[in-house]
Amino acid sequence: MYLPKHLALAVSGLCVLPSALAAQPVQKVKPPVSQAYIDLATFSGGAPMPGAGGLMGSLFGARNNDNTFGMTQTGSPGRWMDVTLLTRNNGKLKTANHSVPAGSKLAPVLNLLAPEQAPVEAGDTQDSPEPVKFEMPKGKMYLYWGCGAEVRKGQPLVLDLAKMDPAQFNKFFQNRSATSRVPGPALGRPVWPNKIDARRLPDGASMVGEHGFAGDGVVDGFKFNIDARHDLMPAVEAARNDEGNGVLFKWKPMQQASAWFVQAMGMRDTGKAEGNEMEMVYWTSSELPDMGMGLVNYQPNGSISKWQKEKVLLPASATECMAPKEAVGAMSMSRVIAYGEELNMAYPPRPKDPKITWEPQWDVKVRLKSVASLMPGMGGAMNAAMMGQEAAPEASQEKQAPASVTGTVKEAVTRGVVDSLVRGLFKR
Template sequence: MSSLKPLAVAVSGLFALTPALAADLVQKVKPPVSQAYVDLATFSGGMPAMPGGGAAGMLGSLFNKGNGGGNTFGQTQGQSQGRWMDVVLLTRNNTNLKTATQSVPAGSRLAPTLNLLAPEPQPHQAPERNIPDDEPAKFEMPKGKMYLYWGCGTEVRKGQPLVIDFARMDVTQYNKFFQNRGATARVPTPVPGRPAWPNKTDARLLPEGASMAGEHAFAGDGIVDGFKFNIDAAHDLMPAVEATRSDDGKGVLFKWKAMPQATAWFVQAMGMRDTGHGGDNDMELVYWTSSELPDMGMGLVNYQPDSAIEKWRKEKVLLPASATECAAPKEAVGATAMSRVIAYGDELNMAWPPRPKDPKITWEPQWDVKVRRKSVASLMPGMDSMATSAAMSGHGDDVSSGPPAQPAPAQARTPTATDVITQGAVGLLRGVFKK
């Protein structure tokens, strides 16, 4: 019998651990039946909404974001002046959903509903045959250099700038230079079965003074009943960033008005230097960001999840919500540099029914919705401030349900400093990324 005692002790100890193991039980979570994604964006300064042309159109074509004109889906990822909203809806109950409606509050000035529409399926195209050329393709590395400065202050810090010479670039140099933080989640895009707004049947612009605060509801074939939620005033469209830049002999000072809705700030500048050697690719591209750690900022001037914002605030990659200014060395931000100031807004995530507190109960949400917000100001060369009220009033009070009128043909114009900078930057970057 004595030989059984150790076994009995071991078994009793196992049962004694059971409550602790239960505490670590992972709750089973099923995907929501219906989901909606709402992106809200405010852009001030920069390029007005126009058909495809100019610097905004070139950058949009490079990064496949927006189309530079009209209210089409994707303008929240562009840089055209104004206030924009993108909505995508999907449901597991109907993967072929074509249309749906979104009830919106009266303050949106688009009430009572938005008409969501899924794109039509595209005809299948056979892949192109890869016919080899007689001679292998030749790649000519673009001429030029890139410089990266970072941190607030008028003095160039020790170890700066990082320099990359495209003619002599190696992998180690490339990885050291191209540091771009970013945790922007990709939301589902409009495809057959996922209706979205705006679209070809409902391309209304957000009227001046529109507010999304209030009750919203989605309805459609396969959308769960009771898909209703409220956007509170704290998670409404963000106001325009009111920013200025001033240059003196020591450096460049960026200042902006405090914004209660902002959770953090970030400033980025990009400019071109002409080496004087001639040639389209013989240029120098100069970056500066407000981060205390090296970062080009290409991934940061966009929506970021709350967890990433909190992390990067602690690391001083992002400026705190209370910040209202940041200076840069004169070597880092030239007179023709384009600059952007972004105010991040926190996300609004809601689901029904709420998640059970008991981990042993499976969570089966019927619907969930994610609302993301940001406000970005662009300071173009030659502009020491932005007339934000004028930028925001460009939409007028057009609340017609049909698509916008076709724009008039663009007038010929003399290229601006912005065009020259952007064309040089785009050409240089395209050469690099085609490698």
């Protein structure tokens, strides 16, 4: 068959292209000799929300204002930092130093310490308590999503817990997350805070400036700078207003925020919780269905950028989002997260020539986030101040939820969501 010259060239080019691509060398990358991980977290508002963060704090033994490793995952109000160091030159590293700038108000160094023994796994001792009996709650769960006062077509997704339909579960439990698992305390892996250095971050502390790590087997010259973009984030100043056609979530702009996300969850009828029957309602600011349980945490830069394009996350410039009243009840608890930009540095930098093997001596990852928890009854003066209005004392008093009711809702949410659903889902 005869082909015109330009088509023949095009076809021949397509045939050559795969082999040309295959000939491109793949750069060899060796693991860094020494690595450090720094997690920075700011929590504000009410008590910690139930979920993975609260469970993480329990695993690390965190209580109230204790400064123990893992507080960056608990949701406890305050500013927290976790530091982990490891080096392949010394698998038995027990202590190390993290030099910090004067602005941290913890200078000159943080004392890192590795645990004396490996963590005891559940069931390793004869004194382990009896396993908790698990009873699946009765009732239904509802999922709404997207900003706007009106309930959108096709919403809500409804999950009938009595049917236990796998297809229904898979459709309902959509939780995007790209949160990486950061190494924690272990033999040969010192961390801060610890039992010999459990200082809390002082008010006004800043991590801007030069940092460094030193210890037996840690490479020389492990030094780097943290800039203002990657410093501890300020507290999210957020509030909600139920006065209009919908429920308006509003927050103040934050220079460090690279994206925003809002999640709410609550009981539709708190009275049913006593009989182990519930109607749980979820709403998130995402334009795509997502419960948000995985998104209210650190996320890498690439995922944040991707989910912004898909409108799962709100842009950095966003300052408000409205939800339908059917989706966010008066007793719903909610969270507003500002994502910080993750900082990744390594030395020496990666060679541009793929033929040259990259052998980094050290690398460091800094993650940051700021999360506000809005508990039931947090209306009145706080909301009015955020909305630029004057609060009416009488109205404010009417909106305050009794402590007994708030406690009932929180208990029901914790029991119904964390104990029943999280455990059940992860066993699938």
